[in-house]
Amino acid sequence: MMPLRLAWWLVLAASPGVAAASPAASPGIVQDESATRAELLALRREIARHDELYFRRGAPEISDFEYDELKRRLRALEAAAPDAGGVGDDRTGAFPVARHGAPMLSLDKAHTDEELGAFHARIASRLGREDVVYRVEPKYDGIAVSLTYEHGRLLRVVTRGDGSEGDDLTANARVLLPALPARLSASAEGAATWPARVEVRGEVFMSLTEFARLNAEREAASEALHASPRNLAVGTLRTHDPADVAGRRLELVCFGWGVWERGAGEGPPETLASFAAWLAERGLPVAGGVQIAEGRAGMLAAVAAARAASAAGDFPTDGVVVKLERVADQHVLGVGPAGPRWAVARKFEPERASTRLLGITWQVGRTGVLTPVAELDPVALGGATVARATLHNADEIARRDLRVGDTVWVARAGEIIPAIVGVDKTRRAVASQPYDFPDTCPACAAALAREDGRAAWRCVNAACPAQAARRIAHWASPSALDLRGLGPALIDKLVAGGAVRGPADLYRDDAAVFADLGSGAARRLREEIAASRARAKADGARLLTGLGLPGVGRESARKLAESFGGLAELAQADEARLRAAGLGRATAQGVAEHLARAEVRAEFAALLAAGLGETWETSGAAGVFAGQTVVVTGRLARWTRAEVEARLAAAGARVASDVTAATTLVVAGEAAGSAREQARKRGVEIIDEAELVRRLEVR
Numbered sequence: 001m002m003p004l005r006l007a008w009w010l011v012l013a014a015s016p017g018v019a020a021a022s023p024a025a026s027p028g029i030v031q032d033e034s035a036t037r038a039e040l041l042a043l044r045r046e047i048a049r050h051d052e053l054y055f056r057r058g059a060p061e062i063s064d065f066e067y068d069e070l071k072r073r074l075r076a077l078e079a080a081a082p083d084a085g086g087v088g089d090d091r092t093g094a095f096p097v098a099r100h101g102a103p104m105l106s107l108d109k110a111h112t113d114e115e116l117g118a119f120h121a122r123i124a125s126r127l128g129r130e131d132v133v134y135r136v137e138p139k140y141d142g143i144a145v146s147l148t149y150e151h152g153r154l155l156r157v158v159t160r161g162d163g164s165e166g167d168d169l170t171a172n173a174r175v176l177l178p179a180l181p182a183r184l185s186a187s188a189e190g191a192a193t194w195p196a197r198v199e200v201r202g203e204v205f206m207s208l209t210e211f212a213r214l215n216a217e218r219e220a221a222s223e224a225l226h227a228s229p230r231n232l233a234v235g236t237l238r239t240h241d242p243a244d245v246a247g248r249r250l251e252l253v254c255f256g257w258g259v260w261e262r263g264a265g266e267g268p269p270e271t272l273a274s275f276a277a278w279l280a281e282r283g284l285p286v287a288g289g290v291q292i293a294e295g296r297a298g299m300l301a302a303v304a305a306a307r308a309a310s311a312a313g314d315f316p317t318d319g320v321v322v323k324l325e326r327v328a329d330q331h332v333l334g335v336g337p338a339g340p341r342w343a344v345a346r347k348f349e350p351e352r353a354s355t356r357l358l359g360i361t362w363q364v365g366r367t368g369v370l371t372p373v374a375e376l377d378p379v380a381l382g383g384a385t386v387a388r389a390t391l392h393n394a395d396e397i398a399r400r401d402l403r404v405g406d407t408v409w410v411a412r413a414g415e416i417i418p419a420i421v422g423v424d425k426t427r428r429a430v431a432s433q434p435y436d437f438p439d440t441c442p443a444c445a446a447a448l449a450r451e452d453g454r455a456a457w458r459c460v461n462a463a464c465p466a467q468a469a470r471r472i473a474h475w476a477s478p479s480a481l482d483l484r485g486l487g488p489a490l491i492d493k494l495v496a497g498g499a500v501r502g503p504a505d506l507y508r509d510d511a512a513v514f515a516d517l518g519s520g521a522a523r524r525l526r527e528e529i530a531a532s533r534a535r536a537k538a539d540g541a542r543l544l545t546g547l548g549l550p551g552v553g554r555e556s557a558r559k560l561a562e563s564f565g566g567l568a569e570l571a572q573a574d575e576a577r578l579r580a581a582g583l584g585r586a587t588a589q590g591v592a593e594h595l596a597r598a599e600v601r602a603e604f605a606a607l608l609a610a611g612l613g614e615t616w617e618t619s620g621a622a623g624v625f626a627g628q629t630v631v632v633t634g635r636l637a638r639w640t641r642a643e644v645e646a647r648l649a650a651a652g653a654r655v656a657s658d659v660t661a662a663t664t665l666v667v668a669g670e671a672a673g674s675a676r677e678q679a680r681k682r683g684v685e686i687i688d689e690a691e692l693v694r695r696l697e698v699r
């Protein structure tokens with residue numbers, strides 16, 4: 001069993017100078033060009049079904065690209081056969097519903113510059129002039145929200161829903177959105193002149209850095225990767241218990257308003273620029289990268305510039321929004337059935353490439369879950385060579401009727417993870433056969449089982465060597481016991497030898513464990529293992545992280561270490577006790593179920609027998625950076641380089657000069673260099689000086 005290469009879904013091999021592979025033909029998603037009423041109705045039903053899957057169940061069956069293709073086809077049909085249009089609905093039924101004061105409209109979409117030109121022509125003709133002033137903003141790809149403030153106080157946060165009412169997520173937003181002010185700041189003059197009631201419209205999203213960091217953590221824990229930053233932002237904001245998503249960071253950006261009741265306070269702005277200034281002054285985050293452009297040519301140039309710049313931003317985006325800058329102009333255009341006539345979203349299609357599916361391999365995770373990976377004929381995509389793509393589970397292969405040998409379309413989902421977005425069935429070989437799913441584990445040949453209601457197949461053999469190797473790799477990872485000498489090849493060798501079936505076996509004083517290693521290698525490994533034993537004793541959060549309890553990362557492990565004295569006590573814990581320790585509802589339930597499993601009990605017993613986890617200490621604030629390898633880049637206002645390095649070292653960090661696979665944190669100051677970009681690519685957490693000061697708790 002090949003261990004999963006760390007972050008294989010990141011850029012595999014940069015190939016500068018390779019021209020973007022542009023599709024020569026449509027991917028075969030839209031086949032029938034005849035616009036019939038029956039097709040229109042069928043398409044509406046199909047889109048409603050995908051809306052239901054995406055918005056209510058959080059389990060989309062098709063890619064955003066395919067969805068957009070369906071919507072585009074629908075629009076074409078509707079244009080040919082005018083009829084009342086419908087909008088999507090993101091209400092889940094799991095939250096109280098609140099009405100919007102003014103409807104939350106969706107934007108009309110343009111997929112080509114010709115469509116943008118037509119948008120301009122309509123506006124210019126209506127306004128009676130060509131020198132129309134536009135605002136071109138990045139289109140953030142997250143979840144749309146409306147924030148209601150009354151006399152400057154946050155009243156509620158509501159999703160778009162069906163446009164007239166949405167889910168009330170106020171309680172979650174208050175906890176999960178650090179950028180959301182509970183009170184608006186007073187004006188520069190100091191007078192509290194807020195409008196009596198205002199609905200601020202914006203988007204909640206997850207930064208690409210945060211998304212990559214969370215996926216790197218999941219990969220290290222051999223858990224299935226999150227599919228896209230948008231889905232993750234949506235799922236996080238809609239959590240049933242914020243403690244379940246502790247440690248995930250969401251962002252907010254504001255760009256519009258609905259109701260604006262002046263009362264004794266300020267009236268609505270006259271331009272979008274003055275609105276942005278108002279937002280900033282009141283403490284609400286505004287979009288960067290905004291351009292003001294005039295006329296058709298100016299607008300198209302701004303859109304092209306925004307497209308070129310979109311890859312450099314740290315947020316998921318699928319296009320730009322073009323709006324009329326002057327509110328008086330907006331009123332002249334008004335609102336049509338599909339949305340405001342004064343704004344349009346220009347969608348950028350993800351870059352795609354066509355290649356052949358050479359095979360499907362199955363990775364066995366720490367808990368036995370099998371994850372399929374598409375092996376591709378290497379193809380240039382977005383400046384990188386892509387040879388593998390994510391397939392989330394067996395259902396996805398079956399639903400797409402994906403076959404080995406097929407010609408497939410690959411895109412970088414959310415610009416990050418290569419994914420298969422379409423199959424070109426017109427190029428399928430006549431002799432092609434449906435994919436033959438494995439019924440046994442590729443590592444141990446044990447029969448596979450499928451849990452009720454879960455899409456994943458699992459190897460249920462507690463002695464599966466692939467699972468043992470993944471458990472040991474997780475135990476050895478930097479945020480756990482930090483056994484740096486214990487790499488994937490060495491782990492495979494130890495497991496293949498038969499004497500090592502889990503982390504506990506490393507700590508048995510038994511020569512057989514190291515029998516297959518040379519004497520020098522065995523001695524070095526034993527020294528590292530002895531050091532890790534001391535680490536487990538000195539910091540219970542490390543040992544608990546190493547256990548790989550479901551949903552328990554470093555943050556939750558620290559809570560458990562502080563609440564439980566040792567493994568024996570933890571093994572007895574039920575769901576209520578775990579919740580009392582600070583775990584979220586879903587995490588507590590998952591951990592309680594995990595602790596009841598016979599193989600987990602056996603593993604705890606083996607660790608205790610090996611002298612691990614009887615008791616532990618908890619690291620205080622003095623060791624906030626314990627176990628971290630930190631790189632500082634750029635200038636800091638507060639400290640010289642030598643001072644900050646000394647402070648980091650005193651807080652337990654290893655300080656390094658370059659970003660490598662070992663780096664866990666980058667502190668980026670003013671004029672941060674390439675280290676920042678390196679860190680972003682690798683999914684390493686990046687913090688600014690203010691956050692460093694906060695973590696060091698210095699004032």
Ligand SMILES: [Zn+2]
Nearest residue numbers: 441444459464
């Ligand atoms: Zn197995």
